[in-house]
Amino acid sequence: MSILTPDQLEAIAARFRALGDPCRLRILSYVMQGERSVSEVIEEVGSSQSNVSRHLQALYSAGMVERRRDGNSIYYSVTDPMILELCKLMCKCAERDAKQAYKKLSGRTA
Numbered sequence: 001m002s003i004l005t006p007d008q009l010e011a012i013a014a015r016f017r018a019l020g021d022p023c024r025l026r027i028l029s030y031v032m033q034g035e036r037s038v039s040e041v042i043e044e045v046g047s048s049q050s051n052v053s054r055h056l057q058a059l060y061s062a063g064m065v066e067r068r069r070d071g072n073s074i075y076y077s078v079t080d081p082m083i084l085e086l087c088k089l090m091c092k093c094a095e096r097d098a099k100q101a102y103k104k105l106s107g108r109t110a
Helices: 006-018 022-031 038-045 049-061 082-109
Strands: 065-070 073-078
Touching: 006 049, 022 038, 022 049, 022 073, 022 082, 038 049, 038 073, 049 065, 049 073
Parallel strands: none
Antiparallel strands: 065 073
16 A cells, blocks of 8 residues: 555545444435435435535535536435445444454353
8 A cells, every 4th residue: 555645644534524424324325325316315314404415515525425406406426336335344344343242242141
């Protein structure tokens, strides 16, 4: 792996910050299934329009989603399929950690 510049490191950190909120992860998971309108995201996530718009803006600013306007509606889609791979990797890590924690807990109670 090559040495990253400060600007590259900041861009990576910004992406991880964008992924650091459970609501944003729910939104991203939903938008990964296909292009979605803001109203569809609001309905799926069950949050207010202002909250969803704020989270979509954060994902957009981090370069994770793109948007297009069609009349009065704005549609969002994932910009980079590698985001899905990153999320899958993190899910595998979380699953592994949960299994290890369960084994430790099971060993103590046995």
